[in-house]
Amino acid sequence: MNLLVLAEHHADALTPATLSALAAARRLGGDIHLLIVGTDCRRIAESATRLAGVSRVLVGDATHLATPTAEDLTAVILSVLARNAYSHVLAPATSTGKSALPRVAAKLDVAPVSDVVEIVDAETFVHPIYAGNALATVRSTDPIKVITVRPTAFAGTLSETSAAPASLETISVPPADTRSRVTGRDLTASARPELASAKTVVAGGRGLGSKENFERLLVPLADKLGAAIGASRAAVDGGFVPNDLQIGQTGQIVAPQLYIAAGISGAIQHVAGMKDSRVIVAINKDPEAPIFQVADFGLVGDVSQLLPELTEKAG
Amino acid sequence: MKVVVPVKRVVDYHIRVHVKSDGSGVETAGLKMSMNPFDEIAVEAAVSLKEAGIVSEVVVVSAGVAACQDTLRTALAMGGDRAILIEISADAEKNLQPLAVAKLLRAVCDREAPQLVLCGKQAIDDDAHQTGQMLAARLDWPQATAVSAIEAAPGLLTLTREIDGGLERLRVDLPAVVTVDLRLNEPRYVTLPNLMKARKKPIETLTPESLGVDIAPRLHILKVSEPAPRARGEILASVGELVARLKEKGVFA
Ligand SMILES: Cc1cc2nc3c(=O)[nH]c(=O)nc-3n(C[C@H](O)[C@H](O)[C@H](O)COP(=O)(O)OP(=O)(O)OC[C@H]3O[C@@H](n4cnc5c(N)ncnc54)[C@H](O)[C@@H]3O)c2cc1C
Numbered sequence A: 001m002n003l004l005v006l007a008e009h010h011a012d013a014l015t016p017a018t019l020s021a022l023a024a025a026r027r028l029g030g031d032i033h034l035l036i037v038g039t040d041c042r043r044i045a046e047s048a049t050r051l052a053g054v055s056r057v058l059v060g061d062a063t064h065l066a067t068p069t070a071e072d073l074t075a076v077i078l079s080v081l082a083r084n085a086y087s088h089v090l091a092p093a094t095s096t097g098k099s100a101l102p103r104v105a106a107k108l109d110v111a112p113v114s115d116v117v118e119i120v121d122a123e124t125f126v127h128p129i130y131a132g133n134a135l136a137t138v139r140s141t142d143p144i145k146v147i148t149v150r151p152t153a154f155a156g157t158l159s160e161t162s163a164a165p166a167s168l169e170t171i172s173v174p175p176a177d178t179r180s181r182v183t184g185r186d187l188t189a190s191a192r193p194e195l196a197s198a199k200t201v202v203a204g205g206r207g208l209g210s211k212e213n214f215e216r217l218l219v220p221l222a223d224k225l226g227a228a229i230g231a232s233r234a235a236v237d238g239g240f241v242p243n244d245l246q247i248g249q250t251g252q253i254v255a256p257q258l259y260i261a262a263g264i265s266g267a268i269q270h271v272a273g274m275k276d277s278r279v280i281v282a283i284n285k286d287p288e289a290p291i292f293q294v295a296d297f298g299l300v301g302d303v304s305q306l307l308p309e310l311t312e313k314a315g
Numbered sequence B: 001m002k003v004v005v006p007v008k009r010v011v012d013y014h015i016r017v018h019v020k021s022d023g024s025g026v027e028t029a030g031l032k033m034s035m036n037p038f039d040e041i042a043v044e045a046a047v048s049l050k051e052a053g054i055v056s057e058v059v060v061v062s063a064g065v066a067a068c069q070d071t072l073r074t075a076l077a078m079g080g081d082r083a084i085l086i087e088i089s090a091d092a093e094k095n096l097q098p099l100a101v102a103k104l105l106r107a108v109c110d111r112e113a114p115q116l117v118l119c120g121k122q123a124i125d126d127d128a129h130q131t132g133q134m135l136a137a138r139l140d141w142p143q144a145t146a147v148s149a150i151e152a153a154p155g156l157l158t159l160t161r162e163i164d165g166g167l168e169r170l171r172v173d174l175p176a177v178v179t180v181d182l183r184l185n186e187p188r189y190v191t192l193p194n195l196m197k198a199r200k201k202p203i204e205t206l207t208p209e210s211l212g213v214d215i216a217p218r219l220h221i222l223k224v225s226e227p228a229p230r231a232r233g234e235i236l237a238s239v240g241e242l243v244a245r246l247k248e249k250g251v252f253a
């Protein structure tokens, strides 16, 4: 049984989400082929040959793949699938994976499974529905299983290496599909840990009141804890922080060791993105706020008083 | 140009659903149903493109039970011109999967020949995040997902997508499938006069058979369960107490 895992990389390294997808693939068992697509990605490919469970690293290197579109990724994956028999295609449930894999599945006429949080067996998967209020166990009888994996559900590390390095193979890639092209990216530059994989997340909501308050009250706490910053939709819509910091059903899914929610009410759409955190702290002036139902520890009070006090006592 | 907007009838987003005791699914009987919030944004986008003179006709489509007509009426009241209901029995709807929806929508696009399909990026019930991309694949059209800004020029769209870590700008030739994110716009409210007017707008009813599409599910739902609940937490009296407890748990530097 061969499994194909679509890798994502950034700044010359595989992303943590890719390592999670690999961990999921190892749960399935079989020969794992890691597909690395990009421009000048030979270095990453070479280091990937040491990853546990990976028997082959396939490299699709071309200029048009620097910021690949879903169309181009699909074409590369389909060309790999045409040359070799695979039982599964996996990718992390990131914006790239979620955009490309359904396209691949529809081309293959198979039903993809999104956001898998548990692998029961080679054809049975668990994934959340209704903003995580229910878990569906589904069995796929399609010849190729196409799944995206929720990174927070599978722990993957770089330290798991294999004694025998995987083979490295450069594949030829189909030409660019020029009907859609990426013309630019505005990535939020930040020295903080990546939100999706951070150990501590400090998140703020509408209760912070303004961008200025967010920066004055919440950012120093995050700095002191070495935490990533997150936000509710209301905080993003209010312009306190950029969109990529939104946590929830429609934003990022996080599961850090510690999640501090300040001035966030705890709407189901927000809770969907953080309820698997190990320890949840809620700070809210309303004792009835639903966030207290999922919090391990709660403080009832004003963020403008409690956050500076917490910052002061941290570290 | 003509735009097709697929709209899905889902349990209203304010409602917290519960799993049926026999584990066969989620209890939806008697719950308030509404248009998937992302689809309201898609309808709003289509209607504003029409108001800007870029779009000539907005056709809204829903696949599901007869009650999806209510969802279609809402979309018509927002400014859709006409509607298509692909009627499916309640039993079949329970297990209508994105691959089948994509094939149904493809068949509709073959008949309607739109230049653009505007979908929601995800439906809030199954959160599959699949249908638009799958439709694009079945049509062999380009796609753009999670779009938060649209600029239309003849034959092409300039789009902004919300991606992990920031924003991506994309140029896509038409025809194309675009799935929309929350920040694209704020959908207008449906007014009573517009709802009355919408009653006069046509809803055509089709079936999977009349479209020649096999909607048999590919995924078998073995069970649906509630996630393990979190243990009840405590309200603490002071920041000092909180810090002590977090240190105990080993999560506070
Ligand atoms: C389709 C859909 C998808 C959505 N997806 C998401 C998503 O992914 N993520 C998300 O977060 N939301 C999402 N939402 C929005 C969600 O429903 C809520 O509206 C949002 O989470 C509310 O944000 P909030 O908690 O910051 O604001 P509010 O609900 O307004 O809560 C603010 C809280 O701050 C408290 N507060 C006010 N002032 C203070 C103070 N001085 N000190 C302490 N506490 C104070 C208040 O008591 C209140 O509890 C979605 C909605 C829809 C319809």
Ligand SMILES: Cc1cc2nc3c(=O)[nH]c(=O)nc-3n(C[C@H](O)[C@H](O)[C@H](O)COP(=O)(O)OP(=O)(O)OC[C@H]3O[C@@H](n4cnc5c(N)ncnc54)[C@H](O)[C@@H]3O)c2cc1C
Pocket (backbone or CB within 6 Å): A129, A136, A137, A138, B005, B006, B007, B008, B009, B025, B026, B027, B028, B036, B038, B039, B061, B062, B063, B064, B093, B094, B095, B096, B097, B098, B101, B118, B119, B120, B121, B122, B123, B124, B125, B126, B127, B128, B129, B130, B131, B132, B219, B221, B224
């Ligand atoms: C485990 C499980 C449990 C289920 N339980 C239920 C249940 O309790 N109740 C129930 O009703 N269904 C249930 N279903 C079936 C469900 O309706 C389908 O799986 C659905 O098509 C999944 O896709 P989605 O709507 O989440 O797609 P997404 O890809 O998230 O939807 C994106 C967009 O596609 C369009 N779209 C999707 N579906 C339609 C449609 N029918 N008509 C028009 N446009 C559409 C909309 O524009 C939507 O915004 C269940 C499915 C599974 C796998």
